[in-house]
Structures are given as C-alpha cells and as structure tokens.
Amino acid sequence: MAHEMRENEDVFYMGEDVADYGGIFDSTQGLLDEFGRDRIMDVPISETAYLGAAVGAAQEGMRPIAELMFVDFFGVAMDQIYNQLAKNTYMSGGNVNVPLVLTAAVGGTYNDAAQHSQTLYGTFAHIPGLKLVVPSTAYDAKGLMHNAIRDDDPVMYLFHKRLMGIGWMPAPDGPKTPVPETDYTIPFGSADIKREGADVTIVTLGLHVHRALAAAKSLMADGIDVEVIDLRTLVPLDTDTIVESVRKTGRLVVVDEDYQSFGVTGEIIASVADRDLGALDAVERVAVPDVPIPYARPMEDEVIPDATDIEESVRKVVSPK
Template sequence: MSTEPQDASKAKETERQLTMSRAMVEAIATEMRDNDEVFVMGEDVADYGGIFSSTTGLLDEFGRDRVMDVPISETAFIGAAVGAAMSGMRPIAELMFVDFFGVAMDQIYNNMAKNTYMSGGSVSVPMVLMTAVGGTYNDAGQHSQTLYGTFAHLPGMKVVVPSNAYDAKGLMHTAIRDDDPVVFMFHKRLMGLGWMPSPTGPKTGVPMEAYTIPFGEADVKRVGSDVTVVSLGLHVHRALEAAEDLAEDGIEAEVIDLRTLVPLDTETILESVRKTGKLLVVDEDYQSFGVTGEIIARVAEHSLDDLKEVRRLAIPDVPIPYARSLEDEVNPGTADIAEAIRELHE
C-alpha cells in the first residue's frame, strides 16, 4: 500500500506546481531579499541564469553586485566565497558540475570545510556550495558523476540532496541560514529543463511562503512492509516507479528518501528495517567505499538481528561511459531496482 510523502500535506496547501529549479530560485531570492549578506557567484549564473536554470531571474532583481559571473577558475571563486563567508557574508557559490571539484579541492576541503575547526571555532563559514550532479544524458565521465559519497566522507561539510521541488525549496532555505558550509547537490535530470526532461515526480506543490526542512530528517516516500529501499536524488523516483509496478504483484516496498547525507537519518532507516527485515540501497554514486556501504554498515552495527537480507545497487567502479547504451548499463534503472526488490522478497 502506498502513502503520501510525510510533507505532502504542506505541499498540497497550494495548487501551485513548481519545477525543482524554480523552487530553488524562489528560496534563494527570498533569502536575498531578507538578508543583504546573501549573494550568488559562479560561472554563467548571471546573464545565462545557470546552465541548469538554478539562478534564472536573479540578475534582473538583484543586479550584478549580488549575482556575479566569474572567470573560469573554480579555485579562485570558491576561495573568494570562503573568504567572504569568514568575513560575515553568506555566499552561494555554484560549482557548475560536481566533477570539477578536483581543481578546487584545496579550497573546498582544506579551507571551506576545515577553517572553523582550524581556528578553534573563532570563525564560521556560512556558505552554500551548490553543484549539479548525475548522468543519464550522455555527457561522459567528466560531467556525469554524483560523488555524494566523496563529500559526505570528508568531515566539516553538510551534504544535501533533494529529490523534488518541495524539498529543494525547504532545504535551500535551511542551507542558506546555516552557519556551517553546506554542499547542495541537485540532480540535473530533476530540474525540469525542457532539453532534459524530468520524471513526473520532481515537480510538486510548493507553498509561496518560506519554510525550512531540518537537515538529518529522511522522508518515507512510500510505506510498505516487505522490503526497505533507501535512495536519494533521481533514484528515489526510479525506486518509487519500481515499487508501484511490484505492488500489482503483491510486493510492498517501503521507499525512503534520505534528503541529506550529512547529517544522516539513521533511525528512520533502522525503523523500516526492523519492520521489513530486508534492505536495498540504491545509489548513483560509485559502489566501492560509498553511500551504499555506509548505510548497510550502520544497519548492521545497530540492528543486525533484524536484517535478514541485504542488496545494493550502484555505479560499478568505472568512469561513466559516454555511449548511451553503456551509460544505461552501469546506471541502475527502474527494472534493475524492481528485480532486486523481487529477489529480496523471494
């Protein structure tokens, strides 16, 4: 039996439907109106409005002093954002593709994530590093990764991964107001772009007023009693599709959307596994040393007696292929998830 998401009642307070990109922009604009210290910087965020429409319309309202296109130097502008945050501003810096993290990792990890610690708590770094993740549109190995686990593995940064418009707006408000650095990872396929169609699920009802969603609270998107499916981002929707298909055969999967990796809502996962006894973790990141292994380890540490069977689906340890047929082969699809749920249920 399926159920509405936990936050569905709030989303249904309005019939207004937004894409995830519009919901994110709305949250950013509200925070910029309320706080002059909030500004946006990145490549193509001003005139172009972000190549994934993550900043569309902000330039017209706030001007170039607060919505700034920058040179193609991730090291320079992310470093500038760190300095601005330490000086009392609240920058939102967009790293166009998460794959580009390598050229700015010193600024991201040795400065953004660590400066509060290295200063003995005398400074904070209240900034949002917003970045596009994910494949499924054939852009090869340097533009198609998710790398959720890379950032979650390194302490000092909160990691946010929304799967729909309602969550994206609430999590963005929370991220901008947070006094610690937040990595806000949005999946390209969920943004509602005309040239990269989304699944049906990411476009949701979104209230006009500002609201926050606390970090560290997963959302049970579908209630079930047979198998627990844990995922995030695009694969929440693929898991839901698989679960609805299997319901016709009497298999009821419970689908959990993590929403944030750091902090991670372990208890919601444990509660579900105590009920179902069977766990499937689905991830678009690489399999080894990643999110799937961490979640399974936590369940094993805290509730091993309840865990009867476990599976994981993730990207195998190869660069994301360019050819569509090969990318589809390595990226878990709805049919792959359904097959794994069915095998766990047998």
C-alpha cells in the first residue's frame, strides 16, 4: 500500500483505528508517519458514512482503500457495498468507475464470538460487480494488493486474522514467505497449486490453505498423495485449474471457513460438475456448520474446520463406503 501511495497521490487509506493505532491487525503500521492525516484517515464508527464517502471519492477519480475492521460489520453498510460499490458502474451505463479496495478481516479461531468471527466469502462472491481476493501468504498478499489498487473495478480484499502474525494471535509458519521489495502483481483469477499430488484434490483459500497442507503432510505417511489448490481469488474464479486437477485425481475435497449452505464449497463442486461431471469419482466438503460462531473456545474449535477434519474427509474420498 505504501508503494502505491508513493506512486499515486490519489491513493489514500481510511478506516477505524488505522492512523495513530496502526490498524487493529497492524496492517497500517508506519503509514501515518510517512503520508500524514490527509491520506491516512481515522474515521468515526459509522461504516455507512465512510464507505459511502469512499465510493464517492472513487467515482471522482481517486483510489481509496477503505477498511471494514471486521467483515461482520458489513451489515450496517450493506446498501453502500451491495447497491453502490458493486453496481454503480453498471447503473451509470459505464460512465463512472469505482476503483475502490475494501479490506476486511475475516475468520475465527480467536474466540471473539458470533459478530466478530465470520468469514462470509459467499456473501460477497454472490453479488455481481465485486472482485474478491483472499491471500494466504505474504507473497500473495503483496502481489494481489498491488493488482487490487490498480484495478478500475471495486475489489474486496479479505485477509484472515490468524495470518497477520500479530503478537497476541500468532500465525502458522506457512504464510511467512519471502516478499520482494520491488512491486509485482498477481493476476486475478489465477489459482496457485501450493502442493502437487496424484490422489486427491483439495481446493481451499486463506488460512485453510495451511491447514490443508498440514493434512497433506500427515496423509503422505499413509501413501495418500494430495494436491492443494489455493484459489487466491474467488471472483474471478480459476475453474480451469480446479477441473484440470480433478481430471488427474478423480477426487475432490473443498475446504472453506464460511458457512456450508449456499456457499463456496457448493459452488466449487457445482462448477466442476458443470464442466466435467465424469471426472468426479468422489466428493467431500468441509465447512462451518450453519450455526453462529460460538464464543467458548472448545465450541469454536468444534465448528471451525482444522487439519484433522480435512484429513478425515480426504480419507473418505480415498476409501468411500
């Protein structure tokens, strides 16, 4: 973000606790010192107001990055996101662009209950007009952010809290990849095969890329060779890479931290079935059951999939009943 702000004065950042505090997840540390309060803006706790202002700024030619501290808070700004951000280019007949990046933290595993722990990929992927980005590593996070800021369409950039590496909520080692100092972009709609395998395809994103890789490592001890695909973006979706992998393995496990019903797991499976139903010998999906995320740690651990849940689902498709 700092690189893009140095290159383009129209780029600015706004959100709650993003200036003096440096972002609740440390995502804006140091930006205030370099760019000042005209471009790193703390805003009142009124998502409706500041997201509406960001949409207006984007339509006037600026490139705002607006932070929704927790994705769960979208409810109080649903009109700004669903009916303005996503649709104004279409509603204007293409006379305005909305080059806005809306960032938000997603996910549970740190016991903050039902209104601060959701993932909601499917909620935003469902509405036409938004591009949807979900990085799983530091390298991908930078390349996807460069691309998001430069895109002339609205982009939702969702990062998992557990991957941010803040002191009170340590990240797994997997996201800590080398990051070049030079700028580079990762094109949207380009999934990444994080691990090649021959027996089962796991399709996932965000935190669960690393849980899938942990499951794959464990399964290898029993001779089960797992391919792990990191979607990186949901919109656009790289269906080609998924289908090609399933044609090789014949077995598909889709893993998501969103709710199971009407969500990403079902969409991925349907997309493969549409393209090549005959390639599918066995399918499993791993997601959050349709319940609010619990506050109590044992209950939260029960509903959010972990590496053990993924491993069990892989074993099911390898040895179906």
